[in-house]
Amino acid sequence: MGLFSASHLTYPNSHRFLSHAYKAYNHTGADIAVSVRDLHVSLGGQSVLRGVNLHLHRGQLVALIGPNGSGKTTLLRAVVGLQKPDTGEVRLLGENNIQKALPRVGYVPQRFVPDRSFILSVREFLALRLRETQSWFWHRHRDTDDRLMADMAELGVESLLDRPIAALSGGQLQRVLIVFALLKRPELLILDEPTAGVDSPGEKTFYDLIGEIHRRRKLTVVLVSHDLSMVYRHASWVYALNGVVCCEGSPEQVMNADALKETYGLNISQHHHIGHPF
Amino acid sequence: MTFLENLPSFMLHAFTVAVVMGPLCALLGVFVTARRMAFFSDTISHSALAGIGLGFLVGLEDPTWPIVLFSLLIAGAILWLKEHTDLLTDTIMALLLSGSVAFGIIVLSLLKNRRGELHRYLFGDILSVNLDDVWLAIVLSSAIGMWLFTKLSPVALLTASEDLAHVSGVRTRWLNYAFVLVLTVVVSLSIRLLGIILVTSLVVIPPAAARNLARNLRQQLILSLIIGLIGGAVGTVASYHWDIPCGPAIVMACLAIFILSLVVGKFWLNQPTRAKSA
Numbered sequence: 001m002g003l004f005s006a007s008h009l010t011y012p013n014s015h016r017f018l019s020h021a022y023k024a025y026n027h028t029g030a031d032i033a034v035s036v037r038d039l040h041v042s043l044g045g046q047s048v049l050r051g052v053n054l055h056l057h058r059g060q061l062v063a064l065i066g067p068n069g070s071g072k073t074t075l076l077r078a079v080v081g082l083q084k085p086d087t088g089e090v091r092l093l094g095e096n097n098i099q100k101a102l103p104r105v106g107y108v109p110q111r112f113v114p115d116r117s118f119i120l121s122v123r124e125f126l127a128l129r130l131r132e133t134q135s136w137f138w139h140r141h142r143d144t145d146d147r148l149m150a151d152m153a154e155l156g157v158e159s160l161l162d163r164p165i166a167a168l169s170g171g172q173l174q175r176v177l178i179v180f181a182l183l184k185r186p187e188l189l190i191l192d193e194p195t196a197g198v199d200s201p202g203e204k205t206f207y208d209l210i211g212e213i214h215r216r217r218k219l220t221v222v223l224v225s226h227d228l229s230m231v232y233r234h235a236s237w238v239y240a241l242n243g244v245v246c247c248e249g250s251p252e253q254v255m256n257a258d259a260l261k262e263t264y265g266l267n268i269s270q271h272h273h274i275g276h277p278f
Numbered sequence: 279m280t281f282l283e284n285l286p287s288f289m290l291h292a293f294t295v296a297v298v299m300g301p302l303c304a305l306l307g308v309f310v311t312a313r314r315m316a317f318f319s320d321t322i323s324h325s326a327l328a329g330i331g332l333g334f335l336v337g338l339e340d341p342t343w344p345i346v347l348f349s350l351l352i353a354g355a356i357l358w359l360k361e362h363t364d365l366l367t368d369t370i371m372a373l374l375l376s377g378s379v380a381f382g383i384i385v386l387s388l389l390k391n392r393r394g395e396l397h398r399y400l401f402g403d404i405l406s407v408n409l410d411d412v413w414l415a416i417v418l419s420s421a422i423g424m425w426l427f428t429k430l431s432p433v434a435l436l437t438a439s440e441d442l443a444h445v446s447g448v449r450t451r452w453l454n455y456a457f458v459l460v461l462t463v464v465v466s467l468s469i470r471l472l473g474i475i476l477v478t479s480l481v482v483i484p485p486a487a488a489r490n491l492a493r494n495l496r497q498q499l500i501l502s503l504i505i506g507l508i509g510g511a512v513g514t515v516a517s518y519h520w521d522i523p524c525g526p527a528i529v530m531a532c533l534a535i536f537i538l539s540l541v542v543g544k545f546w547l548n549q550p551t552r553a554k555s556a
């Protein structure tokens with residue numbers, strides 16, 4: 001068993017089906033990054049999540065797909081403790097107390113529109129993540145910069161340090177938010193539609209970049225995406241959500257039209273990516 | 279120092295409170311304005327009228343404690359109504375503001391011997407600051423000032439985004455409550471000097487003036503603090519010198535600095551990165 005799980009951690013892609021079988025036996029194991037059991041959430045009197053179950057293995061790049069309003073954001077918010085579940089259980093990095101696991105998690109929300117009346121610079125914004133509890137106020141800039149530069153350069157935003165975050169373009173802001181999420185060297189990176197606001201040529205390189213970060217840092221990545229070709233190229237496991245988990249599996253398994261139709265229902269024709277020859 | 283020696287003690291009291299509360303209001307104001315809580319501050323200050331009325335009704339000579347307690351009650355009511363009803367925050371605050379003012383005015387006009395005092399509470403009066411108020415202001419503002427400096431990072435992160443603050447480990451719920459508590463206490467302690475109608479201007483104008491000159495949050499905080507200090511000091515001296523109400527004098531001093539900052543910011547400092555307000 002030990003050998004089995006070790007191989008799973010090292011080569012998640014080539015052991016998809018084996019790991020799936022393995023998962024059925026061991027839901028509480030140390031290699032589970034996120035485990036959600038029978039999660040029910042209702043918002044404004046409407047039931048949004050109706051018994052979601054999922055178990056994400058460490059080291060994977062997991063894609064969460066589903067039509068608009070299917071509860072993807074709600075699920076991720078529940079995972080990081082931003083949304084209180086009605087019933088059900090969430091375990092994050094082996095912790096039942098989500099708050100305890102949060103220092104090891106990076107999260108990029110779907111919608112973050114910085115207020116123009118708040119003149120926080122990119123440097124200050126990122127410094128708040130580095131030293132949330134101590135006072136960043138009295139620190140010299142160069143000390144902060146040293147700690148920020150590597151991650152900034154990786155995402156290609158090192159020139160933005162002095163800009164107010166409210167003055168960034170959508171794509172620049174997304175990148176800065178990813179730097180924010182990566183600063184504390186998380187074990188788990190949760191991205192809710194990371195390419196919102198990124199131009200479409202940039203989108204491909206953006207996903208390549210996330211794929212590369214995933215490989216190089218050996219972290220677990222969960223991302224929401226509407227771009228099914230990206231899912232096919234980078235994800236090692238896919239969950240299709242529509243209030244419940246409609247289907248899960250390798251991209252090949254999930255991408256077959258029947259399973260997807262079940263998820264997207266009548267919306268399927270709106271998603272032109274489905275026609276791609278995979 | 280002959281200037282200070284020739285001053286009557288009431289003037290010294292007023293001056294001390296102004297140079298203590300001015301910077302504190304201005305510092306808090308940076309976050310209050312960014313979090314769009316200016317109307318909240320206005321509601322709190324107007325609720326003081328009801329506090330004053332109630333205090334006189336039960337026979338208290340000094341209105342400081344009734345003001346503080348009733349303002350806290352109203353702040354709590356706003357939070358409770360916000361959480362437990364579907365009413366808009368603006369509606370809730372307008373409701374409580376007009377209710378408090380109506381109640382306070384009725385009580386003050388029923389108490390025949392108090393009618394003449396309305397003016398000094400509405401617009402501030404340096405004559406009304408006694409030695410107890412000075413000590414209260416010094417003790418509370420140093421406690422609050424120290425709290426704010428140790429919590430600067432979490433408060434700044436909370437202001438930028440509650441969600442990101444939460445995932446960065448900030449206890450957002452408690453920090454929100456603490457912020458409201460601190461703001462309420464600071465506003466109600468400044469009413470003696472500024473008056474009910476104008477106290478919010480000391481929370482709004484210095485941060486706005488600092489915003490014209492600052493390039494990042496640290497600069498805005500420091501500048502706002504200095505402007506609040508100068509505005510408070512100049513205003514109380516002017517109030518004494520020309521025998522005008524203290525609140526309007528402080529507001530005019532702050533406004534003069536604001537106009538200066540606008541001119542300097544527009545024509546002297548070249549700020550290509552400044553976000554244009556949409």
Ligand SMILES: Nc1ncnc2c1ncn2[C@@H]1O[C@H](COP(=O)(O)OP(=O)(O)OP(=O)(O)O)[C@@H](O)[C@H]1O
Nearest residue numbers: 043044048066067068069070071072073074075110
């Ligand atoms: N604050 C709220 N109050 C009431 N209903 C809400 C609230 N937030 C979300 N919902 C509803 O919950 C459902 C799921 O929303 P959610 O944001 O999780 O969907 P999503 O899968 O992320 O969609 P998208 O692809 O558009 O981001 C939607 O039907 C939405 O209308």
Ligand SMILES: [Mg+2]
Nearest residue numbers: 072073074110
């Ligand atoms: Mg969403």
